[in-house]
Amino acid sequence: MKKFSRIFFLILSISQFSFAQQSAIYVDDNQDYNKAVLLYKEKQFQAAQILFDKVKNTSTSEEIISDCDYYIANCAIKTNQSGADALMESFIENHPTSTKRNSAYTEVAQYYFAEGNYSQSLKWYENIHEPDLSASDMEKANFQRGYANFATKNNKEASKYLNKVANSKEYGNQAKYYLGYLAYEGDNYQEANELFGQVSDQDKYKEKMGYFQADMNFKLGNFQKAIDLGEPQLKKSNALEKSELSKIIGESYFNLKKYDKALPYLQAYRGKNGKWTNTDYYQLGYVFYQQKDYENAITQFNKIIEGNDFVAQNAYYHLAESYLNTDRKQQALNAFKTASEMTFDAKIQEDAALNYTKLSYEIGNPYVSTPEILKSFMDKYPSNPNNQELKSLLINSYITSKNYTEALVLLEKNKTPENKAAYQKVSFYRGLEVYTDGKYQEAYALFKKSLSENKDPKITARATFWKGECEYSLDQFSEAVLTYKQFLNNGSANETPEMKTVNYNLGYAYFKVKEYENAIPFFQAQINANKEDKTRLSDAYLRMADCNYISSKYWPAMDAYNKAIELKCVDADYAAFQKGMSYGFVNKNDKKIEDLNKFVSTYKTSQYLDDALYELANTYTAEEQNDKAIATFDVIVNNHKTSSYVAKSILKQGLIYYNTDKDDPAIVKFKKVVAEFPNSPESLEAVSTAKNIYKANGKMVEYAAWVKTLSFVEVTDAELDDDTYEYAEKQYLANNPKKAIEGFTGYLAQFPNGLHALKVHFYLAQLYFADKLEKNAVPHYEYVISKPRSEFTEQALVRLSEIHLKDKNCDAAIPVLKRLETEAEYPQNTTFAQANLMKCYYEKLDYANSEIYSDKVLKNPKMDDKIKSDAQIIIARSAIKTNNDAKAKEAYAKLLKIAKGELAAEALYYDAYFKNKEGKFEASNKAVEKYSSTYSGYKYFGAKSLVLMAKNYYGLKDSFQATEILQSIIDNFDEFPDVVTECQTELDKIKAEEAKTNSSVTK
DSSP, X not given: OHHHHHHHHHHHHHHXXXXXXXXXXXXXXXXXXXXXXXXXXXXXXXXXXXXXXXXXXXXXXXXXXXXXXXXXXXXXXXXXXXTHHHHHHHHHHHOTTOTTHHHHHHHHHHHHHHHTOHXXXXXXXXXXXXXXXXXXXXXXXXXXXXXXXXXXTOHHHHHHHHHHTTTOTTTHHHHHHHHHHHHHHTTOHHHHHHHHHHTTTOHHHHHHHHHHHHHHHHHTTOHHHHHHHHHHHXXXXXXXXXXXXXXXXXXXXXXXXXXXXXXHHHHHOOOBTTBBOHHHHHHHHHHHHHTTOHHHHHHHHTTOOSOOSHHHHHHHHHHHHHHHHTTOHHHHHHHHHHHHTOOSOHHHHHHHHHHHHHHHHHHOOSSSOHHHHHHHHHHHOTTOTTHHHHHHHHHHHHHHTOOHHHHHHHHXXXXXXGGHHHHHHHHHHHHXXXXXXXXXXXHHHHHHHHHTSOOOHHHHHHHHHHHXXXXXXXXXXXXXXXXHHHHHHSXXXXXXXXXXXXXXXXXXXXXXXXXXXXXXXXXXXXXXXXXXXXXXXXXXHHHHHHHHHHTTOHHHHHHHHHHHHHTTOTTHHHHHHHHHHHHHHTTOHHHHHHHHHHHHHHOTTOTTHHHHHHHHHHHHHHTTOHHHHHHXXXXXXXXXXXXXXXXXXXXXXXXXXXXXXXXXXXXXXXXXXXXXXXXXXXXXXXXXXXXXXHHHTTOHHHHHHHHTTOTTOOGGXXXXXXXXXXXXXXXXXXXXXXXXXHHHHHHHHHOTXXXXXXXXXXXXXXXXXXXXXXXXXXXHHHHHHHSSOOTTHHHHHHHHHHHHHHTTOHHHHHHHHHHHHHHOOSHHHHHHHHHHHHHHXXXXXXXXXXXXHHHHHHHOTTXXXXXXXXXXXXXXXXXXXXXXXXXXXXXXXXXXXXXXXHHHHHHHHHHHHHHHHTTOHXXXXXXXXXXXXXXTTOHHHHHHHHHHHHHHHHHTTOHHHHHHHHHHHHHHOTTOHHHHHHHHHHHHHHHHHHTTTXXXXXX
16 A cells, blocks of 8 residues: 555656646746737837747747747747848748638738839738727728828729728828819819828828829819929929929910910920920910011921821911011921911911912922912812912012923913913923923924923913924934024014024034035124123134135135134134145145144144144145255154054155156055055055056066055956946945945955955944844944944944944943044044943943043033033042042032033032031031922922921921921822932931920820
8 A cells, every 4th residue: 555655656756847848948938928018018029039039949839839930920920120021921821720810811911012012012001900909000901001092093992991081080180181182183183182282281192192283273264273283392392293284384374375475385394204295385385476486486396296286287287477577487387388288277378388389389399299289279169269379479479580491281280271371481491491301302392392392482482492403403404404494583582592603503503514605604693792701702704714624715714713722612622623624625735834844843643633744745745845845744643643544644755756767666665555554545546556667667477466465456357446436436326225225335345455445344333333233233343343444434333332322232332442542533533432422331330430531521622512421420420439438529510510400400410419528417408398399390309309398307406397307208209219228217317306395296
């Protein structure tokens, strides 16, 4: 019994010890836990967190560990520790049955709310169990949920929760303020005013509500009230609010038409996020307009681009008027055009259209022909009281617009009796344009159209003259003679500018048909009537002299040649040579020799120098001054090796020796001719004369041996050769081309190297060329130029180059032209060669050689302005292609002084182009305006000029003009896709730039 008791006691003692130990630990846990809770309640969150963490690590109680996790996370939240939210989320995940779960959701929601992460806050609030919240916690939750929805723009939910605390003592004022703002945002201004009124005594809302109330009254149309509320608020506002209030006050004054008071406020506005709208620019512009400050009005109005509403139409109309008031009619034209295309206000539209129409008549229109604009207005507004005036302008516009191409199209569609006089003028002026561009056949047809309407005697006379010019240019010289005479017989001819040159032109037409006696009085009439035009005066003297010379009237010829020499004209060398020649025909060889010697010493670079030397040598021969003759022939042979007189000179030297019984030197000269110029007429004569010498000296065996070495002399067939040739030549001279071709072809078949082969090849080529069988002519011309220089060489080179040029075969033409340039004896052939070499090298993109020949053309005083224009344009275009702006600019500037028609249009475009490139925008625009008024018929460079104008305006900060011009080009010039593409690129670039400051512009 005692033993059992002792064991029981021991067990009991152990149990008691264990229990006591557990109780001690539990008590300690409770003490630390309670102490931590006390620290938490006293907001000693960091100390509490450390203690909770200690308790959690030592406790075995699930409940205490759960509570510790909750408090640890809460302390982290209260002290804004990073990862606090994660701790709370971990608590919720690890202790799903904790009674503190609802509190945890609330704590995290409030934590995110405090952090400003309203979307996360709302997410956690969705998990709370509302019945477990205290009344105060519920109010706080409703307010925070309301504000969080307000902040995240969920206005419906915001209103729902804020209304739940609208009467709350703690949150009521805040809720009413935000509910008022929501009503304001929803344009429910009555409710907003009521709610704002309930918190208007709260200082912290007063300042902000001042802005809202001013804005609400503005939007309600209470403009004076908006001003009264807004102006005191300005001083209390920050920069952003000040800008917005300035806009409200300025626009309120604007609506009250108190424009002077509106101005400073509208200017103080800084836009929404730094951007203005078209309406903003319109209001400020209109305020300046009302104060007659048109420059500043333009500055604002022209920032309105892409406008397509009532405001824009109004702005563009007043922009146009501002331009007119500052005498900028071209800009006004574009603004009226834009306003007239908008339908928001019919009265503004019609008035703008009328102004656009009248301005188009006054200054021209670069997009559409003025007649079309006038007609379009009258068709669209048949009852407009101005239409009677416009009808008279319409008829005049066909002439004043200078866009004769489009005017002609319109007139041919509307052949009414009142339009006949306009049709006569337009077809005449269009004919002049086409003639200037070298399209003579087309011009001829237009002048005939003009002559079909005999309404204006003066235009009839002028059209007659220019019809004659076309005929002359088309080589119809006989017809030109008749037409020029018709002009002279027209009673109105004396009133025309053409009267100054008609005698000169008629003289030339007679000259071309070889009626020299008839040409003389007309050249004399030109000389008598117009001595100021020195170029035509000297040329008239020359041609009159030539006519007298050809007509064997040598004394009058010499008198006229002397007049030309006295004028120091470019052809003074020709006149001097011809004068010397004339003395020979009046048996004054002494004077002829004197004049020719004077010519040789005076004109050392003249193209007639070898002619003069040859004539001088011949005259010495005639006067039996043989030594001088031989010496002069030697000058030709030694110093003018490419001259056609070389063979003749050597032959003549041989003949002098032959005629003075000096047989040996004669034979030397004859053999030299034969060796150096085989198959030439001179070589044939040399062989013939040498035969006489050999025969006289009994040396026929020696002669026969020599002749056998000559391929072109077939001794046994010589007689048959001559007979065959003479038959064919007879047909040629009788102008029987078919039989002549047969005869010459037969000759070459029988005698390919015959005595007359060179001549036959040349005549065949000429016959084929005249019959427009150029390909057949080519091998014959090539045969002629392959032989030593002859009298046919130069003409063969000219014709062969013409054929290659007509076929656009520059590769074949260039070597022929280069030979012609160096070998030509006639100045006109040299100029022909140089001008076409210049063009060929340009076509082959060989700009270096093209410029070399352009320079030659420009330095040649005998080139006419048309060829010089071609040279300048090639230099200019080559410089553009090689990016040599300085050279291009210089060339186009020179071209502008001499060019006409399309070349002048191109030169004027580049004048504008280089001024734009140099930043001289206004000067560039002046050039474009000149283009529009003078060369509107040349559409391509007209369109490109307008692109420059758009760039100029943008450079001058006129965005409206820039964009409207670019859009107009896109709408009206689709036949030039490269220009349209350039416009679209430029337009996109401008819009992208403007969109940075104008919120109405879309990129």
